[in-house]
Amino acid sequence: MLNNASKTYSISELAEEFSITARALRFYEDKGLLTPSRHGQTRVFSAADRARLRLVLRGKRVGFSLDEIREMLDLESITSDSPQHLGLWLKRFRTRINALKQQRRDIDDAIEELETGCAWMEARQADLEPSEELKSRARAFEALSRARLEH
Template structure:
């Protein structure tokens, strides 16, 4: 689990990339999109605890299927709040739509998993029941005895 950072902590691009298993290029792309705003010390990017927290939210948003533009809008909810309730209601509707989509995807996944589990059970049963049924065994023994009896005149030995 990723540990929270103190409010005055600063992180290099490498620190965040390694901590969150993303590439430095990804972080620069998020900066270009206005999702992260690191401080600069010369050409070095220094990310604050707030940038780090935003990165956690960005990655969480991507994981549940939001676009980067939608994530940016959600991250800027404070600014949206100052523009009135219409923007907040729009964001709320997007959240609810995404919840519905994710629930449908979960249901589809559960159904697919159930079908795969049933297939595994069927295959396991086939593998466990490789022993032929008794009637097949009886016919095979009868065939073997018949074949042995017919071979006796040629081989001179008696059937076992």
């Protein structure tokens, strides 16, 4: 515990580091996601707060709502909960995992399609004049994407 665990951060420091606004940080506190201590009236964020924030933002990126994120962060509540509650959480976790896996497949598909689009645009950009040959290539691309639409 001799590391930088005792370092503290102001609201604007954290805001800049994570490219969010101070308003968002205050909002997260209102929602119970963060609980920074106070020096007088001013918020003081610890290293733990910063770590929680990192998890919050990652949760957001993968599509969790702030409410869901808060619930997941409160793993302590699971630790001391009833077996029924435990089973409920297990189900929710599994559901989440499946949704995430589906999302990953969708993302892979989307990336592929976007890269196809990029390649096509680059090829088109390489030529300066829109020749007839290009127009036929364009038509080919359209046919391709149309083909992909079916099925």
